[in-house]
Amino acid sequence: MADYIEPLQNLAEQFARLQGVGKKSAFRMAFSVVEMDMSDAVAFASAIMEAKEKIHKCPICGNLTDEEICYICDDDTRDKSVICVVEDVKAVMSIEKVREYRGVYHVLHGVISPVNGMTPDKISFRELIERVGKDDVKEVIIATNPTPDGEVTAMYISKYLKPLGVKVTRLAYGIPVGSDLEYADEVTLGRAIEGRRDV
Amino acid sequence: MADYIEPLQNLAEQFARLQGVGKKSAFRMAFSVVEMDMSDAVAFASAIMEAKEKIHKCPICGNLTDEEICYICDDDTRDKSVICVVEDVKAVMSIEKVREYRGVYHVLHGVISPVNGMTPDKISFRELIERVGKDDVKEVIIATNPTPDGEVTAMYISKYLKPLGVKVTRLAYGIPVGSDLEYADEVTLGRAIEGRRDV
Numbered sequence: 001m002a003d004y005i006e007p008l009q010n011l012a013e014q015f016a017r018l019q020g021v022g023k024k025s026a027f028r029m030a031f032s033v034v035e036m037d038m039s040d041a042v043a044f045a046s047a048i049m050e051a052k053e054k055i056h057k058c059p060i061c062g063n064l065t066d067e068e069i070c071y072i073c074d075d076d077t078r079d080k081s082v083i084c085v086v087e088d089v090k091a092v093m094s095i096e097k098v099r100e101y102r103g104v105y106h107v108l109h110g111v112i113s114p115v116n117g118m119t120p121d122k123i124s125f126r127e128l129i130e131r132v133g134k135d136d137v138k139e140v141i142i143a144t145n146p147t148p149d150g151e152v153t154a155m156y157i158s159k160y161l162k163p164l165g166v167k168v169t170r171l172a173y174g175i176p177v178g179s180d181l182e183y184a185d186e187v188t189l190g191r192a193i194e195g196r197r198d199v
Numbered sequence: 200m201a202d203y204i205e206p207l208q209n210l211a212e213q214f215a216r217l218q219g220v221g222k223k224s225a226f227r228m229a230f231s232v233v234e235m236d237m238s239d240a241v242a243f244a245s246a247i248m249e250a251k252e253k254i255h256k257c258p259i260c261g262n263l264t265d266e267e268i269c270y271i272c273d274d275d276t277r278d279k280s281v282i283c284v285v286e287d288v289k290a291v292m293s294i295e296k297v298r299e300y301r302g303v304y305h306v307l308h309g310v311i312s313p314v315n316g317m318t319p320d321k322i323s324f325r326e327l328i329e330r331v332g333k334d335d336v337k338e339v340i341i342a343t344n345p346t347p348d349g350e351v352t353a354m355y356i357s358k359y360l361k362p363l364g365v366k367v368t369r370l371a372y373g374i375p376v377g378s379d380l381e382y383a384d385e386v387t388l389g390r391a392i393e394g395r396r397d398v
Contacts, residue, residue: 004292005265011250014243018231025219031289032217033247034254034263041251044213045244048232051210052240055233064233066204090230093203 008034060131062107062124064089072096072104079103081138085128085157087111087145095143103141106131111149112156118149120156128157132164139167146173207233259330261306261323263288271295271303278302280337284327284356286310286344294342302340305330310348311355317348319355327356331363338366345372 008030015026033041057063058070065071072078072092082103086092092105110123120126132140140161144150158168173191175184184192207229214225232240256262257269260282264270271277271291281302285291291304309322319325331339339360343349357367372390374383383391 005254005263005270007246007250007253007265008263011246014246017235017239017243018228020224020227027289027292028219029217030250033250036216036251038251040216041247044216045247047206047210047213048240048244048247051206051229051232052235052237054206055204064204064207066206071204090226093226 057107057109061105062109062127063092063105077102081136082141083128083132083137083139084141084143086143087150087153091143091145103139106140108144108153111144111147111153113149113152123153125157125160129160129164132161132166137166139169141169141171143171146171256306256308260304261308261326262291262304276301280335281340282327282331282336282338283340283342285342286349286352290342290344302338305339307343307352310343310346310352312348312351322352324356324359328359328363331360331365336365338368341367341369345370 008027011033012023012026012030015021015029016023021029033044036044054066055064056066058065058073060069060073063070063072067074079102083106084095084101084103085106085108086095087108087110089107092107095101095105106124106128108123108125108128110118112118112120112123112125128140131137140157142154142157144153154170158170161168172195173188174195175181175188175192181189207226210232211222211225211229214220214228215222220228232243235243253265254263255265257264257272259268259272262269262271266273278301282305283294283300283302284305284307285294286307286309288306291306294300294304305323305327307322307324307327309317311317311319311322311324327339330336339356341353341356343352353369357369360367371394372387373394374380374387374391380388
């Protein structure tokens with residue numbers, strides 16, 4: 001690979017810096033660019049710059065937006081008294097796809113993970129506390145991922161929120177719909193039994 | 200997804216046009232770009248334009264280069280009387296990695312595939328015949344992929360080359376080194392038996 005022509009090598013390295021892109025895929029993508037029409041390459045490069053220039057965090061919730069505030073915070077039909085706390089913007093997209101949640105969000109942009117140097121001041125935690133204290137918030141749904149770091153973050157946040165007199169909830173754990181009990185791991189199954197409901 | 204902010208959507212669509220990139224990966228990459236520093240985004244966009252502007256096909260062999268002719272054709276120690284015919288530039292990289300082949304290449308930029316409208320005039324076939332007729336070529340190694348289209352292309356090329364009095368060879372088929380016979384498919388195993396050699 002080191003033998004290869006420099007502009008191609010350089011472009012492949014740029015692709016390899018993106019999350020989840022390996023060396024081989026990076027080269028394949030670089031070849032795709034070389035095979036593109038010039039106008040497509042220009043459109044690609046422009047899209048990168050435009051995304052970078054126009055997109056910023058919503059000053060209210062931290063979601064990404066190209067407007068002053070994000071389209072969710074800007075939507076009068078959304079219930080501002082319910083805040084769903086998520087790790088990243090991708091989680092907002094996932095929950096929005098369900099089309100069931102009508103509250104607003106708070107994007108932490110990370111999780112607390114002391115091992116990785118992620119202390120509460122590195123994520124949007126203080127902003128959440130301020131927001132809950134200031135606005136008329138009734139419920140905070142903590143929707144961090146069901147990972148050890150996500151759990152720690154959820155516990156930490158709820159500890160600070162409860163004294164503010166707000167209802168704090170966490171997404172339900174259980175067996176995924178459409179899956180087979182045979183393939184559920186023991187922890188998930190244990191949580192599903194623990195969280196069983198009347199029918 | 201259609202709900203999502205336009206510059207991000209647009210960038211994800213650009214990524215999705217690259218070979219082998221799905222919708223989900225495209226969004227993940229677009230997010231990576233948004234999370235980059237501005238200087239990295241500029242470097243990324245510039246790398247795309249630079250690759251596109253500087254890289255062109257070598258006028259001799261069709262390999263990609265940012266010089267007048269590619270570094271292989273430009274190398275005096277390479278044996279110009281042996282030409283290895285490949286489908287694409289990636290195949291050149293694969294063979295070069297072995298560091299065993301000392302001849303030169305001819306990149307077809309495609310394979311003959313009438314079903315897909317790929318007729319011999321759509322690939323660099325005429326250029327190969329001209330090159331063999333003009334230069335002092337002793338052997339042409341056909342290294343198209345062992346797929347139906349690759350086979351058809353190999354047969355077609357050899358039919359035209361043999362009358363020119365040049366030795367035409369094809370890469371050996373057989374079981375991959377380090378693999379297990381148990382996992383070899385029947386066709387490969389059949390070819391391996393057919394091509395057996397004295398030890």
